[in-house]
Amino acid sequence: MTTQTLPDSRMSSRKPLILIIDDTPVNLMMLGNALSQDFDLQTATSGAIGLALARATVPDLILLDIMMRDLNGYEACRLLKEEPRLKDVPVIFVTALNDYESEEKGLLLGAADYITKPFNVAVARQRIRNLLERERLRKELEYQRDLLQHQIAETELAKAKLLESETRLRTIIEAEPECVYILDANGHLIQINKAGLSMMEAEHPGQILGKSLQNLLLPDYQAAFKLLHQRIMAGETATLTFEIKGLKGTHRWLETHAVPMQDDGAIEHLAITRDITERKLLEDQVYQLAFHDPLTALPNRRLLNDRLHQTLSVSKRNVFHGAVMFLDLDNFKPLNDRYGHDMGDLLLIEVAKRLRSCVREVDTVARIGGDEFVVMLQGLNSDTGQATAQARHVAEKIRAALCTPYVLTPSTEGQSPVQHRCAASIGVVLFFGAQVSKDQLVQQADMAMYQAKHKGRNQVHFYDANSEKGTSL
Numbered sequence: 001m002t003t004q005t006l007p008d009s010r011m012s013s014r015k016p017l018i019l020i021i022d023d024t025p026v027n028l029m030m031l032g033n034a035l036s037q038d039f040d041l042q043t044a045t046s047g048a049i050g051l052a053l054a055r056a057t058v059p060d061l062i063l064l065d066i067m068m069r070d071l072n073g074y075e076a077c078r079l080l081k082e083e084p085r086l087k088d089v090p091v092i093f094v095t096a097l098n099d100y101e102s103e104e105k106g107l108l109l110g111a112a113d114y115i116t117k118p119f120n121v122a123v124a125r126q127r128i129r130n131l132l133e134r135e136r137l138r139k140e141l142e143y144q145r146d147l148l149q150h151q152i153a154e155t156e157l158a159k160a161k162l163l164e165s166e167t168r169l170r171t172i173i174e175a176e177p178e179c180v181y182i183l184d185a186n187g188h189l190i191q192i193n194k195a196g197l198s199m200m201e202a203e204h205p206g207q208i209l210g211k212s213l214q215n216l217l218l219p220d221y222q223a224a225f226k227l228l229h230q231r232i233m234a235g236e237t238a239t240l241t242f243e244i245k246g247l248k249g250t251h252r253w254l255e256t257h258a259v260p261m262q263d264d265g266a267i268e269h270l271a272i273t274r275d276i277t278e279r280k281l282l283e284d285q286v287y288q289l290a291f292h293d294p295l296t297a298l299p300n301r302r303l304l305n306d307r308l309h310q311t312l313s314v315s316k317r318n319v320f321h322g323a324v325m326f327l328d329l330d331n332f333k334p335l336n337d338r339y340g341h342d343m344g345d346l347l348l349i350e351v352a353k354r355l356r357s358c359v360r361e362v363d364t365v366a367r368i369g370g371d372e373f374v375v376m377l378q379g380l381n382s383d384t385g386q387a388t389a390q391a392r393h394v395a396e397k398i399r400a401a402l403c404t405p406y407v408l409t410p411s412t413e414g415q416s417p418v419q420h421r422c423a424a425s426i427g428v429v430l431f432f433g434a435q436v437s438k439d440q441l442v443q444q445a446d447m448a449m450y451q452a453k454h455k456g457r458n459q460v461h462f463y464d465a466n467s468e469k470g471t472s473l
């Protein structure tokens with residue numbers, strides 16, 4: 001009987017080979033500088049060249065741009081997945097396309113991940129490492145599956161060897177710090193290791209064996225997990241990130257990599273699952289810092305621009321108006337000068353709360369600097385007159401809310417609360433579709449706001465495109 005051993009990437013001294021396909025030299029240089037220390041790199045300036053390089057030397061992972069001239073990333077990915085030698089090579093799209101439709105299209109083509117530009121280099125590098133590690137585990141699992149299938153057909157001696165191998169594998173699985181589980185064709189749990197029991201918050205296997213693992217998932221992820229199981233039963237390999245609620249109520253984010261495994265002719269669902277709760281929290285923190293104002297937790301200018309871009313894109317197609325309001329606080333500087341910036345910060349936080357209370361969840365309230373705020377309304381009436389009336393009503397509601405006296409309580413012990421009156425000058429501009437750019441909309445609302453200040457402050461003015469000035473409310 002031939003002795004076979006598991007491949008272990010840790011025994012190899014070579015760096016993983018990454019193929020970068022991007023027709024923009026600056027992007028190639030940037031990715032190369034970020035990854036060259038940890039990985040061997042090949043670069044291609046077109047989809048066709050990238051395909052040729054991949055066929056010549058199969059890489060461990062491919063970073064693929066979408067917007068390329070001769071052969072776009074979607075088509076290149078499709079061609080890669082059609083080739084037997086390349087179909088299992090993980091593909092990560094690295095692109096400036098940050099809309100959900102583009103991301104969904106890439107994932108449906110079989111991409112393992114989707115990273116949007118600009119990206120955090122450290123986070124992107126770690127995501128690549130994690131993906132390569134999962135690929136290593138997948139290959140080991142597939143190898144072990146094939147080994148078990150081969151041993152079943154051997155002689156009685158081979159059966160004895162198989163039993164020995166299974167015992168050894170159980171020992172490895174029980175010692176594995178990640179969750180390893182097996183589901184039957186109906187999705188019922190038939191085996192799980194100690195790490196898995198801990199993740200599920202089960203005191204003993206009897207609490208969850210024979211039951212559907214899907215029931216522990218939050219409702220938003222149950223349909224995706226059901227589809228994952230169906231793919232495994234059809235002979236595919238797949239990964240999924242989802243959130244569970246353990247038996248004791250603890251919420252965890254998990255990432256599972258699953259493969260089909262045959263046992264006595266029946267296909268089973270074998271998976272290695274790791275707890276990525278800390279990573280998800282870190283990603284959320286990075287997102288919060290990148291797209292939100294740290295003082296008020298409102299969206300910052302970057303997130304405002306993104307939402308403006310999306311709203312402009314769908315406004316005309318869905319036949320609705322929108323509005324942009326530019327707000328600048330009146331009588332803010334005297335508070336800062338008299339009581340200091342800490343008191344000014346308390347006022348800004350309270351202003352943010354009042355602004356949020358005046359609009360719907362679908363609308364956006366952003367702080368873009370100092371005492372300047374922008375409110376974006378969407379889904380206003382298709383009729384210009386009615387849309388104007390709706391925007392006027394919200395603007396007046398905001399103006400009245402911000403006029404109400406503020407009682408600011410400092411955190412410093414012994415310091416008395418301060419009562420302060422502060423209003424706002426508000427400039428408003430309506431939009432329908434992408435007739436003007438998002439920057440022009442904000443600029444027009446800003447112009448109207450300055451006219452509100454010029455005419456006495458604590459007023460609302462609408463931008464008049466014909467005269468290029470604000471008109472009084």
